[in-house]
Structures are given as C-alpha cells and as structure tokens.
Amino acid sequence: MALIAPSLLAADFLHLDAALRMVNDSQADWLHLDVMDGRFVPNISFGLPVIESLRKATSKPFDVHLMILEPEKYAEAFKKAGADILTVHIEACPHLHRNVQQIKSLGMKAGVALNPHTPIASLDNILGDMDLVCLMSVNPGFGGQSFIPGTINKIKQLRQMIDDRGLQVDIEIDGGVGEKNAAEIVAAGATVLVAGSSVFNAADPLAAVAQLKSL
Ligand SMILES: O=C(CO)[C@@H](O)[C@H](O)COP(=O)(O)O
Ligand SMILES: [Fe+2]
Numbered sequence: 001m002a003l004i005a006p007s008l009l010a011a012d013f014l015h016l017d018a019a020l021r022m023v024n025d026s027q028a029d030w031l032h033l034d035v036m037d038g039r040f041v042p043n044i045s046f047g048l049p050v051i052e053s054l055r056k057a058t059s060k061p062f063d064v065h066l067m068i069l070e071p072e073k074y075a076e077a078f079k080k081a082g083a084d085i086l087t088v089h090i091e092a093c094p095h096l097h098r099n100v101q102q103i104k105s106l107g108m109k110a111g112v113a114l115n116p117h118t119p120i121a122s123l124d125n126i127l128g129d130m131d132l133v134c135l136m137s138v139n140p141g142f143g144g145q146s147f148i149p150g151t152i153n154k155i156k157q158l159r160q161m162i163d164d165r166g167l168q169v170d171i172e173i174d175g176g177v178g179e180k181n182a183a184e185i186v187a188a189g190a191t192v193l194v195a196g197s198s199v200f201n202a203a204d205p206l207a208a209v210a211q212l213k214s215l
Pocket of ligand 2: 007032033034065194
C-alpha cells in the first residue's frame with residue numbers, strides 16, 4: 001500500500017482552510033507542498049509564510065518539494081516553517097551530498113528529485129544517504145500535466161537499485177498521477193504517490209484519496 005501525498009498546488013488558494021480540512025479528514029499520509037522560484041522552474045508558487053500558516057491547520061507530515069536554486073540558503077527556514085521531508089532537485093545541487101547532510105542535521109528527512117530526463121544512474125553515489133527519491137513524471141513547474149510513460153521504466157530501475165543494495169528509500173512519483181495509472185506505478189515499485197489535480201479537482205476528493213490508498 002503506497003503512501004498518498006495530495007499536492008496543494010491544485011487546491012483553491014482562496015479556500016486553503018477547506019483544502020486542509022479535506023486533507024485532515026482523508027486517508028492522506030502526507031501533504032505535498034510545491035515551492036517554485038521562477039528560476040529553476042518557469043513558475044512561482046508559494047513559500048515560507050504560507051507553509052508556516054498551514055502548519056497550524058494539520059499534523060500531517062509536510063513533504064516540501066523545493067523547485068528552487070540554492071536550496072541550502074532556505075533549508076533552515078523551511079524546517080522552522082514546519083517541513084518534515086525536504087526534497088531538493090539534483091539538477092539544482094552541484095554539492096548534493098552537502099545539501100543532504102544539511103537537511104538531515106536540521107532534523108528533516110532528505111529527498112532528492114530527478115527531472116524526467118535525468119538518469120537513475122546519477123543517484124549511484126548518493127542513494128544510500130537518501131530517505132526519499134522523487135521521480136518527476138512531468139516537467140516540473142506546473143500541475144495538471146500528463147504522466148510521461150517512460151517514468152515506469154525509471155521506477156523499475158530505481159526499485160532494482162534500492163533492493164540490490166538492501167536500502168530503505170521511498171520512491172515518490174510526482175506528476176500526472178491518478179486512478180488510471182496509479183496501480184501500474186505502484187506495481188513498478190513506487191511507495192509514495194503525489195496527486196494534485198486528480199484529488200483536488202475530483203468531484204469527491206476524499207473518495208479520490210481513498211481510491212489511491214486502496215491500491
Ligand atoms: O511538483 C509538481 C509540479 O511541478 C507536482 O507536485 C504537481 O503539483 C503535481 O500535480 P498534478 O500533476 O498531480 O496535477
Ligand atoms: Fe511536487
């Protein structure tokens with residue numbers, strides 16, 4: 001059974017309190033929070049003050065996905081704002097090992113995200129240090145895009161690499177995940193499903209989370 005992390009990016013930002021109530025009432029395991037800087041990705045979303053306010057509305061773990069350059073400048077601030085898992089992009093981190101040490105020393109779980117074109121082999125020397133690998137199944141920056149089918153092979157490769165080394169690392173899939181493809185994604189070896197539009201745009205978001213959770 002995979003962990004389910006609804007992505008707040010797809011919520012109605014005029015009614016974040018209602019979105020958080022839905023998440024609290026649902027079987028969601030984590031809340032996924034997409035932070036974009038308009039530099040690493042061509043979009044700007046929300047940041048520290050919003051996350052700090054959301055922290056007062058739920059005890060669900062905050063899975064913060066940083067799509068920003070120089071994440072080391074903000075890691076401590078995200079911890080203070082309430083992040084439990086902090087994920088940085090491998091493409092934005094020339095000193096990834098240092099970033100991971102920093103995140104862990106701040107008391108958070110460390111995640112690394114890979115863009116669709118970035119090979120699994122790039123994790124070779126860092127995998128044992130990770131708590132989570134987030135495979136982007138869309139090009140980061142926007143919600144509501146279509147799942148890139150080649151991600152399934154990447155999940156299988158990563159599952160193999162993790163199992164061969166006897167590691168415990170979560171495989172999170174982010175982008176275009178919903179009831180149509182979730183079973184295949186979990187069968188390939190994913191352990192965490194991020195779901196934005198498929199949950200928040202559903203007629204019944206609670207049922208959408210329950211459906212993903214039942215896989
Ligand atoms: O990080 C991102 C996008 O950059 C994601 O977390 C999206 O927010 C997922 O949204 P859907 O594809 O599920 O609508
Ligand atoms: Fe994300």
